[in-house]
Amino acid sequence: MEARHIRKSFGSRILFDDSSFTVQRGERLGIFGPNGCGKTTLAKAILGEEGIEGDLFLSPSVNIGYISQDISDMDDYKKALELFRIPDRKKQGRVRTMLANLGINEVLLNKSLQDLSMGERTKLKLAKLLMGDYDLLLLDEPTNHLDLYTREQLEEALEEYEGTILLITHDRYMMEKICDKLLVFENGLIRRVEYGLAEYLNKTNEDRSDQEKAGDGPADEEERMVLENRIALVLSKLSDAVPGSEEYQKLDEEFNELISIKNRLL
Ligand SMILES: Nc1ncnc2c1ncn2[C@@H]1O[C@H](COP(=O)(O)OP(=O)(O)O)[C@@H](O)[C@H]1O
Numbered sequence: 001m002e003a004r005h006i007r008k009s010f011g012s013r014i015l016f017d018d019s020s021f022t023v024q025r026g027e028r029l030g031i032f033g034p035n036g037c038g039k040t041t042l043a044k045a046i047l048g049e050e051g052i053e054g055d056l057f058l059s060p061s062v063n064i065g066y067i068s069q070d071i072s073d074m075d076d077y078k079k080a081l082e083l084f085r086i087p088d089r090k091k092q093g094r095v096r097t098m099l100a101n102l103g104i105n106e107v108l109l110n111k112s113l114q115d116l117s118m119g120e121r122t123k124l125k126l127a128k129l130l131m132g133d134y135d136l137l138l139l140d141e142p143t144n145h146l147d148l149y150t151r152e153q154l155e156e157a158l159e160e161y162e163g164t165i166l167l168i169t170h171d172r173y174m175m176e177k178i179c180d181k182l183l184v185f186e187n188g189l190i191r192r193v194e195y196g197l198a199e200y201l202n203k204t205n206e207d208r209s210d211q212e213k214a215g216d217g218p219a220d221e222e223e224r225m226v227l228e229n230r231i232a233l234v235l236s237k238l239s240d241a242v243p244g245s246e247e248y249q250k251l252d253e254e255f256n257e258l259i260s261i262k263n264r265l266l
């Protein structure tokens with residue numbers, strides 16, 4: 001994907017201007033910026049659903065798997081089960097494992113889609129995306145309605161996924177874990193950054209005051225809550241782990257990472 005001097009405005013409000021970047025096959029980029037900066041708009045432009053100025057070139061062979069913030073695009077199916085009718089027998093095993101991992105059981109699959117909660121719908125949509133033959137996953141707040149357990153399962157599935165990932169999320173820990181590069185919205189510009197979120201936040205710590213706090217109220221609350229839950233979970237796992245073991249070591253690192261991300265939110 002290549003963006004050359006792209007620009008988007010709604011009326012007199014300019015979301016981004018004169019922004020150029022490329023994304024290569026297999027890269028995993030987080031799309032980061034405060035609420036209302038234009039992340040969803042950029043996602044829609046990539047999908048071709050929103051017009052922008054400048055050139056946004058996508059290799060024509062790219063098959064995009066998209067999950068939108070509001071998952072309103074599943075209403076064509078009546079039953080959950082219909083989403084997973086896959087003729088390929090070899091794939092069926094993989095499908096079943098994936099569904100089980102995400103906590104999708106037979107009862108849920110036989111329910112009518114309109115009776116499902118947002119969390120259940122999100123899980124189904126994600127399972128469907130992860131099992132499809134997509135080269136690019138474009139994920140806009142995929143964890144909004146997910147519990148912590150499912151978030152972890154999703155992270156694992158994304159870590160195994162070999163295609164390109166563009167991820168928008170308020171879950172900073174997830175972004176740090178999945179994405180090693182970023183597209184950041186800064187001062188009306190989208191800039192590509194060659195490192196992950198934790199390093200980016202570190203580097204911008206001194207001059208973040210105006211930029212990051214602007215209009216970011218509810219998101220901060222949600223971010224903080226997710227982090228608190230994650231910290232609680234890691235702590236409970238730590239109390240079961242054997243000090244000195246490899247697992248303990250890993251959990252300890254995770255704990256420290258979570259704390260440092262949390263400290264940057266305060
Ligand atoms: N169709 C539209 N018409 C006018 N303004 C819009 C439209 N879509 C989005 N906006 C505005 O553009 C800004 C960026 O929106 P959005 O891309 O959803 O931000 P983000 O996903 O980063 O929170 C917001 O101020 C939003 O109100």
Ligand SMILES: [Mg+2]
Nearest residue numbers: 039040041069
């Ligand atoms: Mg958005």
